[in-house]
Amino acid sequence: MEDLKRMAVFVAVVEQAGMSAAARRLDMTPSAVSQHIRQLEREAGVTLLHRSTRQLALTDAGQRFYVQCAQMCEAAARARTELDAERQEPGGELRMSAPAGFAPHAAPALGSWLARNPALRLRLLMDDATIDLIQARVDLALRFGTLADSSWVARHLGRSATLLCASPKWLAAWQAERGKPPLHPSELAQAPWLDLARKDHARVDLNWRHGPSGESFSLQALPQMVSNHRATVQQFCEAGLGVAVLSAHDVAASLREGRLVRLLPQWDMGQLDIWAVTPQRDAQPAKVRQAIEVLRAYFARLEGVQADGMP
Structure with a gap:
């Protein structure tokens, strides 16, 4: 991982045309930037940059190395953009488990939301057996009744007499x-x-x-x-x-x-308490956050369910 960081620093030095400018962009000191470049050259056994008091110039090896490093940084930036988009808009596959008794409610609860988000795919696993969310790669589980103690995070959606x-x-x-x-x-x-x-x-x-x-x-x-x-x-x-x-x-x-x-x-x-259960609390993607709110709204208006303001 340290090598990847040094490669990113090297790209910044080339694109900013100097150690000091790269340091400002990366919020680092110029000496720390210089140290990363020296370590890269030491490990590679080749010179990547010709340095003078006024300018930097890529060596032939440095030019080839820069092209590959720049592509790596671009791929990382795209990956980050996709993660940011996932936080804002629902997309990809939502793996959700629910008891078989939820079958009559599935389309009324989730259908309109799914139709409004064409980038979202829903994989709905209907099973009365309690499954392990991590092992089954489930993003969100709908559970009824008393929950067993676990490290999973439960959000109360309502209760039914x-x-x-x-x-x-x-x-x-x-x-x-x-x-x-x-x-x-x-x-x-x-x-x-x-x-x-x-x-x-x-x-x-x-x-x-x-x-x-x-x-x-x-x-x-x-x-x-x-x-x-x-x-x-x-x-x-x-x-x-x-x-x-x-x-x-x-x-x-x-x-x-x-x-x-x-x-x-x-x-x-x-x-009978109704719960939305997720494997983790932090950094929930938009598809999970919105699915919980959609389910909460559905049960709030469903005949026979009482919403009570529990967290």
Whole structure:
């Protein structure tokens, strides 16, 4: 690396036609500039510059060496320009990972932004498994829920309520048998549960807090159906095959259109936090900074999501 610096100093000396002028341009002392040139000549074993009290002149070897060094400096300047442009305007490839459940939201959230930036390419990796951002070369990951401790940087985008849902068909069958809807979580201990799970034989751990009274209740159940895909769990629920804990932003339309109903509405099941995760905080390129803001704006207007001003 020191050789590259000396080459850049040599180019500046030639282009500024003197040690003092080069020193001013490089914010160095003339003696430091002269020392770099002498070291270059010492290591090369040839004279690069003929020096006099009034002028400098390139030797034949110095002329050939200057051409190559100047090309190196030009390439470095172009590289710096590209980096600066990347900081200002989104371009290149953005590698983003997100859970499979984000699939219905991907185009509404990112499509218009992508269309406005033709120099940008989006590679969207949809997977419910948590991947290593560094190993997968991911610039930005969308995560839901509680984050594991790591050196990665997380930015809060909002939160979505956790709701207990069933289909009108399932609820009608329940009421026909019992004469009323479920009013307490304990009544659902033997219900057919549908769950998002990534482990074999995973049980459902459920926790409620009753708003009016403050009562807490926990329940553990063995689900009748599990899937590693959120949309599949929701489809089974809408088909009347059981009850499921789902996120408000995923089921807002289904609740509004009557495909699902919320059970135990006075019992709170908590919130699901939404995060944008990056491998580093500093020197984020424009494509990452803008993607985070685009996602933040999308979730802020998405039905079922609450923005709360967290950092």
